[in-house]
Amino acid sequence: MLAGKTKNRIHSWFEERLGLSSVREFIGHKTVPLHSATLWYYFGGITLFLFVIQVLTGVLLLLYYRPTPSEAYESVQFIMTRVQFGWLVRSIHSWSANLMILSAVIHMFSVVFLRAYRRPRELTWLSGILLLGLALGFGFSGYLLPWNTVSYFATKVGTDMAASIPFIGHHLARFLRGGEDVGGATLTRFFGFHVAVLPGLATLLMLLHLALVQKCGISSPPWVENEYRRKNARIPQMPFFPNFFLRELMAWYAALGVLGCLAALFPWELGEKADPFASAPAGIRPEWYFLAPFYTLKLIPSHVGFIEGELLGLVAFAVLALVWVALPFWATDYEGLDRARLVTGAGVLLLAYLVTFSILGYWR
Amino acid sequence: MSLRVNRPMRTLPNRQLWIIGTKSLPTRVSPVGRHGRRVTSIFHATFFLSSLVLISTSLLEPMVTEAEDSCITCHSALEGNLQTPVKVFSTDVHQQRGFSCADCHGGNRNLDDPESAMSRSRGFLGKIARTAVPKLCARCHSDANLIHKFKPQQRVDQFALYQTSIHGKRIAAGDAAAANCVDCHSVHDIREVRDPLSPVHPLRLPETCAHCHADPAHMAKYKLETNQFAEYRRSVHWEALAQRGDLSAPSCASCHGNHGATPPQVSSVAAVCGTCHTLFEELYNRSPHQPVFASMGLGGCVVCHSNHAVKKPSADMLAGANAVCAQCHESTSTGGAAATEMARLISSLDVALARSDEILHRAQHSGMEVSEALLRQQEGREDLVKARVAVHNFRVGQVSKPVNDGLAISSETYGAGESALKERKFRRVGLAFSLLTIVVTMSGLWLAIRSMENKSRGISPGD
Numbered sequence: 169m170l171a172g173k174t175k176n177r178i179h180s181w182f183e184e185r186l187g188l189s190s191v192r193e194f195i196g197h198k199t200v201p202l203h204s205a206t207l208w209y210y211f212g213g214i215t216l217f218l219f220v221i222q223v224l225t226g227v228l229l230l231l232y233y234r235p236t237p238s239e240a241y242e243s244v245q246f247i248m249t250r251v252q253f254g255w256l257v258r259s260i261h262s263w264s265a266n267l268m269i270l271s272a273v274i275h276m277f278s279v280v281f282l283r284a285y286r287r288p289r290e291l292t293w294l295s296g297i298l299l300l301g302l303a304l305g306f307g308f309s310g311y312l313l314p315w316n317t318v319s320y321f322a323t324k325v326g327t328d329m330a331a332s333i334p335f336i337g338h339h340l341a342r343f344l345r346g347g348e349d350v351g352g353a354t355l356t357r358f359f360g361f362h363v364a365v366l367p368g369l370a371t372l373l374m375l376l377h378l379a380l381v382q383k384c385g386i387s388s389p390p391w392v393e394n395e396y397r398r399k400n401a402r403i404p405q406m407p408f409f410p411n412f413f414l415r416e417l418m419a420w421y422a423a424l425g426v427l428g429c430l431a432a433l434f435p436w437e438l439g440e441k442a443d444p445f446a447s448a449p450a451g452i453r454p455e456w457y458f459l460a461p462f463y464t465l466k467l468i469p470s471h472v473g474f475i476e477g478e479l480l481g482l483v484a485f486a487v488l489a490l491v492w493v494a495l496p497f498w499a500t501d502y503e504g505l506d507r508a509r510l511v512t513g514a515g516v517l518l519l520a521y522l523v524t525f526s527i528l529g530y531w532r
Numbered sequence: 533m534s535l536r537v538n539r540p541m542r543t544l545p546n547r548q549l550w551i552i553g554t555k556s557l558p559t560r561v562s563p564v565g566r567h568g569r570r571v572t573s574i575f576h577a578t579f580f581l582s583s584l585v586l587i588s589t590s591l592l593e594p595m596v597t598e599a600e601d602s603c604i605t606c607h608s609a610l611e612g613n614l615q616t617p618v619k620v621f622s623t624d625v626h627q628q629r630g631f632s633c634a635d636c637h638g639g640n641r642n643l644d645d646p647e648s649a650m651s652r653s654r655g656f657l658g659k660i661a662r663t664a665v666p667k668l669c670a671r672c673h674s675d676a677n678l679i680h681k682f683k684p685q686q687r688v689d690q691f692a693l694y695q696t697s698i699h700g701k702r703i704a705a706g707d708a709a710a711a712n713c714v715d716c717h718s719v720h721d722i723r724e725v726r727d728p729l730s731p732v733h734p735l736r737l738p739e740t741c742a743h744c745h746a747d748p749a750h751m752a753k754y755k756l757e758t759n760q761f762a763e764y765r766r767s768v769h770w771e772a773l774a775q776r777g778d779l780s781a782p783s784c785a786s787c788h789g790n791h792g793a794t795p796p797q798v799s800s801v802a803a804v805c806g807t808c809h810t811l812f813e814e815l816y817n818r819s820p821h822q823p824v825f826a827s828m829g830l831g832g833c834v835v836c837h838s839n840h841a842v843k844k845p846s847a848d849m850l851a852g853a854n855a856v857c858a859q860c861h862e863s864t865s866t867g868g869a870a871a872t873e874m875a876r877l878i879s880s881l882d883v884a885l886a887r888s889d890e891i892l893h894r895a896q897h898s899g900m901e902v903s904e905a906l907l908r909q910q911e912g913r914e915d916l917v918k919a920r921v922a923v924h925n926f927r928v929g930q931v932s933k934p935v936n937d938g939l940a941i942s943s944e945t946y947g948a949g950e951s952a953l954k955e956r957k958f959r960r961v962g963l964a965f966s967l968l969t970i971v972v973t974m975s976g977l978w979l980a981i982r983s984m985e986n987k988s989r990g991i992s993p994g995d
Binding site: 245248249255256410411414415417418421422424425428429432433434435437438 | 899900901903904959960962963966967970971973974977978980981984985
């Protein structure tokens with residue numbers, strides 16, 4: 169009786185200050201469409217979960233990491249060998265970064281193939297694409313931080329590509345490197361981007377993305393909508409809380425299990441300390457998510473007509489990226505009808521290109 | 533077109549000097565006074581004539597050049613041995629520096645008529661006698677003023693050294709079969725030593741020496757063995773030079789000298805090897821073997837290591853069936869026992885380091901971070917090298933110190949490897965427990981979801 173009374177008093181105290189009943193009521197009314205493709209809805213949540221893992225492990229790494237060329241490598245080595253469970257934290261941070269990008273890419277393609285970008289969700293799509301761009305930025309900036317040979321030269325190659333952009337390339341490369349070449353200033357900058365600028369922007373965009381998902385609701389694929397329209401019935405819904413949430417929780421646990429296996433069985437390698445005066449080792453390549461464009465640029469001849477090959481490749485990528493970002497705006501015709509085949513074709517082509525060229529880039 | 537390439541630059545200015553002299557005439561005549569007008573006329577006339585000569589000279593230049601390279605013009609049109617020198621001469625460093633045939637063979641290359649061009653009265657030497665070649669080359673190569681115009685760092689003592697060499701002495705004694713400059717450097721297509729196509733480039737030098745020294749017919753006269761090149765090709769030196777491409781690896785000239793090529797005397801063998809193996813020489817000179825070998829007239833290093841066929845040393849050289857120590861020391865003697873003990877010490881460290889390497893690499897391949905231990909292994913390897921070097925002092929105490937240091941390191945690194953593997957096991961057990969917890973939690977969640985959804989649909993667990 170006493171325990172019940174205390175519980176009630178605590179509840180009333182919080183209720184008075186936070187208005188929890190309205191939150192509970194709001195969550196209680198929230199539903200998720202239930203159909204054969206519901207499985208794909210979990211990837212957004214998995215990406216969010218991995219982002220949270222990134223933040224938590226990143227904060228732990230910050231306790232020991234030192235962003236200077238003379239100390240960066242040694243500090244990561246210290247984390248890996250001396251700090252209790254440091255190896256686990258660092259390996260989980262590195263693996264979850266990769267899984268987060270993979271999960272975000274799956275989420276993006278599921279949005280494309282389930283037509284979830286359609287009106288009025290254009291801004292949700294745009295914010296999602298920007299978030300994916302930020303995730304790639306996280307990957308690029310974080311790759312340099314251990315200051316090992318591979319990361320050093322991959323950053324050199326990456327910033328060299330930026331330098332080949334006409335007019336602004338030189339300034340952009342200088343801005344990224346903090347000088348003419350990759351060095352201590354680059355490391356400090358990349359560290360700043362990685363732990364302050366990008367997380368700040370990502371958090372804001374993520375809040376916007378979630379708010380837009382909340383505002384527009386969860387989309388159902390057009391074929392499901394049509395099926396139930398024909399039946400003159402409503403698409404079955406699953407309560408978000410607790411039904412969907414508990415399933416999402418299961419997905420998070422599964423992701424955690426995969427992360428644990430990868431971290432314990434394949435701890436993230438540290439490699440050799442970067443030597444800026446050494447020549448680039450053979451077979452240098454970026455992280456897997458940059459492999460497709462990297463390999464494509466390698467295939468382009470040094471000059472195509474009078475244009476430099478690398479520049480041509482970068483321009484082509486920029487155009488393609490813009491077309492992809494603008495997908496919700498060209499995916500419907502003037503009469504508002506869905507260009508389903510065109511979008512599916514473009515999605516399949518892009519996916520096939522990414523998979524094929526990533527594999528080729530890895531093996532060659 | 534090749535005529536222009538072969539044009540010696542130093543001959544052309546002579547004519548222009550004369551012209552400049554002509555131009556300078558007016559400056560010696562004062563244009564002032566009552567003869568001023570006349571002087572001015574002379575000045576104008578001289579200037580006009582000078583200009584005319586200058587222009588005509590430059591117009592005539594190709595014709596003059598053609599006459600200067602008559603050797604090449606004629607010999608290009610010939611066949612066989614008379615044409616060969618011209619065909620290869622474009623690759624010759626002398627040609628590239630502006631020298632031509634006449635600079636060695638004499639004669640006048642400016643004359644078109646062969647009789648006149650190759651007239652003995654014009655200094656034509658024709659084919660140079662083999663015994664005369666060194667002196668001919670030395671005419672320029674011993675002239676510091678001339679050579680330093682082309683290469684300021686180039687030595688000019690080759691001929692002086694050559695005269696001290698066995699080759700030089702035999703040539704001086706009239707033995708035309710002895711090696712002279714062109715036997716090593718080639719003729720008419722002489723390249724710089726650094727040119728990989730040069731026969732004296734470090735990578736090609738052993739074969740060049742072998743051209744004569746591996747030829748039984750050539751060496752029979754001198755009663756010399758011809759197996760040196762074959763033996764050298766089995767040596768660690770050849771392996772370093774030819775297989776690893778290490779241009780600093782020793783070849784024939786490193787031990788025998790190049791222009792002053794002389795076989796090292798027994799007494800100086802250690803000094804020759806010591807040029808590179810400094811520490812070994814130092815230890816050997818302080819060892820009990822040095823006075824003994826010296827008194828027996830045995831060359832130091834080669835007694836155990838051979839001369840041309842220097843093989844990779846190992847502990848087997850100290851003890852066992854193929855031990856070189858056993859050639860002199862009975863296994864039961866003090867020397868034999870010392871050799872056996874040194875072999876045991878070195879082998880024990882070698883084995884211990886290999887054991888640590890194995891466990892560390894196993895841990896590394898499992899993704900464990902063991903770079904510090906691997907770095908420490910390098911220090912252990914250095915101790916092994918030190919122990920192998922210390923053998924040349926032939927005292928067990930000298931060998932045991934680095935061996936003990938290395939053993940301490942290998943024990944430490946092996947411990948690091950064991951810890952890494954233990955840690956790997958711990959991680960895997962931890963992973964198994966974590967996965968079990970995750971699976972149990974997921975199953976619990978699934979059951980909770982099912983129970984909750986069944987309840988909401990009005991289905992009881994028994995249905």
